[in-house]
Amino acid sequence: MANQLKSRFNFICEIRDSPWKEGQPKVRQTPPNKLEVYFKSQKGFLLALTLLTSAKTEGQLTKAANLIKEFLDMNG
Numbered sequence: 001m002a003n004q005l006k007s008r009f010n011f012i013c014e015i016r017d018s019p020w021k022e023g024q025p026k027v028r029q030t031p032p033n034k035l036e037v038y039f040k041s042q043k044g045f046l047l048a049l050t051l052l053t054s055a056k057t058e059g060q061l062t063k064a065a066n067l068i069k070e071f072l073d074m075n076g
Contacts, residue, residue, distance in 0.1 A: 001041065001075075002049060008071065011054045011064050018048040026072055027065045031058055035065055039072050 002015045018036060028036040035051040051068070055061040
């Protein structure tokens with residue numbers, strides 16, 4: 001999934017593993033440029049990634065979060 005995200009979205013600068021946190025939304029924004037992504041893998045594992053983005057404004061980060069959420073909804 002990390003490779004799919006990185007190849008699809010050029011605003012992702014770095015991807016890191018994160019610990020799973022129960023009850024988190026699919027995509028959580030942490031200004032100025034970080035997204036925490038929580039999802040279930042195709043094999044049923046609960047996964048979490050931290051995406052460092054090129055966002056410089058809150059609007060850019062929100063747009064990035066919405067694109068990632070749409071991608072997860074279509075591929076989850």
